[in-house]
Amino acid sequence: MGIPGTWRLRNQRLALIGEVCHTCGKKIFPPRDVCPDCAREAQHAFRFSGRGEIYSFTTVFNPPAGFEEYAPYTVALVKLEEGPIVTAQLTDVEPDQVAIGQPVEMVTRKLQDESRAGVISYGYKFRPRMSAT
Amino acid sequence: MKPLRSVGIVGYGAYIPRYRLPAGEIARVWGEKGEPPVREKAVPGLDEDTLTIALEATRNALARAGIDPQEIGAVWVGSESHPYAVKPTGTIIAEAIGATPYTLAADLQFACKAGTEAIQAGIGLVASGMVKYALAVGADTAQGRPGDALEYTAAAGGAAYLLGSAEESLAVFEESLSYVTDTPDFWRRPYMHYPSHAQRFTGEPGYFHHVLSAAQALMERTGHKAEHFRHLVLHQPNAKFPERAARRLGFRPEQWKTGLLALEIGNTYAGAALLGLAAVLDEAQPDERILVVSFGSGAGSDAFILRTTEQLPARQRLATTTRAYIARRVVIDYALYARYRRKLLTE
Structure with a gap:
């Protein structure tokens, strides 16, 4: 992820901000300005709670460039409480401890940190839920 | 120091990474005997740093405070391991919690007391009415040179405090005091990966002189004796130093045990005293008095007298407790530690 992308996506990456459709009420993530359900335009920003559950998952042993040092890691489709399904890395969990339906919560972690001189890419990952609420 | 308008803590939060390196592993690798300064230390994962811990x-x-982040007027992060040498950690925190754009944001450094320094400054800003809430964070991913004595204790963790008016607070600052001198006990020059320390300055001229002087002066000024406090939290570079300092101040073990976490997590530097306070606030009852004294090399201490309020119990369980983070524990060996802390040459 280059610097423009890191900057442009900072709200969704750092704060899990998507959209809510002001016509049909559907929650949208990532934000896309047109509701995937009713096709209306101009949505409002919406901050997701970060809580969800594992819809499906797989463990990556041959990572793409830039993710080598984190392998093996598990990537999951996380169904957020508010509806949308998000693809994200899991963290703070061993691959054999992951299960479909497992409650998870969003945390912010380093996504990529390729060069010692570059911009650090932070964003959402999910981990087994431990929060009190 | 006592502000004209009373200020307190409206929300607090802790974070400790899940990996633990037992002291026995370090002793095994370097062939050292003798009693180690801590049992084990908290180690950050590959995707963690001071920003993720602080956040x-x-x-x-924020979960405990239940306030609108747009009303936070200052975001200050104290650390000696900020991810960037130039580019504030504070702006990333402010963006992530939704406090941008009308807020102060800055990083502070004062070895292990950068976080309490942020609290002192925050008290002033809230008391003056310039901001409604101020956020003060102390967090670190401390670096210990392989083979150095500090490797046993240099750990990772942090705690955050939202300061606001006394009426909204779960604990109120009754009085505070700061004490600094120019003392060359520990330092790190630019571009150096690991800190240096002057062994003979670490104990008496460094830690004990500043912690005891700050605590004694604050107790004298307020007329308090050790028995007036339910809890004592001191900076904890190991378990031995704070216990010895507490005894010299006339405190008993039951007053310091809740807030002394070093044996289990090591020295979290700017997070250390603030995590101890978070552990105390997790368990304290209303109307208890707490003395907190930090220490930062270079050197100085910030001392605070806090009194908990009726609002504390309802907020204690609104977020993960300090003890829950300590209990979430994955033991690693020295080899995994070397990988997680990027001590291996891979190219």
């Missing part, structure tokens, strides 16, 4: 602690503080 989770801040989210916990």
Whole structure:
């Protein structure tokens, strides 16, 4: 992820901000300005709670460039409480401890940190839920 | 120091990474005998750094405070291991919690007391009415040179405090005091990966002189004796130093045990005293008095007298407790530690 992308996506990456459709009420993530359900335009920003559950998952042993040092890691489709399904890395969990339906919560972690001189890419990952609420 | 308008803590939060390196592993690798300074230390995962630690602690503080982040007027992060040498950690925190754009944001450094320094400054800003809430965070991923004595204790963790008016607070600052001198006990020059320390300055001229002087002066000024406090939290570079300092101040073990975490997590530097305070606030009852004294090399101490309020119990369980983070524990060996802390040459 280059610097423009890191900057442009900072709200969704750092704060899990998507959209809510002001016509049909559907929650949208990532934000896309047109509701995937009713096709209306101009949505409002919406901050997701970060809580969800594992819809499906797989463990990556041959990572793409830039993710080598984190392998093996598990990537999951996380169904957020508010509806949308998000693809994200899991963290703070061993691959054999992951299960479909497992409650998870969003945390912010380093996504990529390729060069010692570059911009650090932070964003959402999910981990087994431990929060009190 | 006592502000004209009373200020307190409206929310607090802790974070400790899940990996633990037992002291026995370090002793095994370097062939050392003798009693280690801590049992084990908290180690960050590959995707963690001071920003991610500070951010989770801040989210916990916000969960307990239940305030609108747009009303936070200052975001200050104290650390000696900020991810960037130039580019503030504070702006990333502010963006992530939704406090941008009308807020102060800055990083502070004062070895292990950068976080309490942020609290002192925050008290002033809130008391003056310039901001409604101020966020003060102390967090670190401390670096210990392989083979150095500090390797046993240099750990990772942090705690965040949202400061606001006394009426909204779960604990109120009754009085505070700061004490600094120019003391060359520990330092790190630019571009150096690991800190240096002057062994003979670490104990008496460094830690004990500043912690005891700050605590004694604050107790004298307020007329308090050790028995007036339910809890004592001191900076904890190991378990031995704070215990010895507490005894010299006339405190008993039951007053310091809740807030002394070093044996289990090591020295979290700017997070250390603030995590101890978070552990105390997790368990304290209303109307208890707490003495907190930090220490930062270079050197100085900030001392605070806090009194908990009726609002504390209802907020204690609104976020993950300090003890829950300590209990979430994955033991690693020295080899995994070397990988997680990027001590291996891979190219």
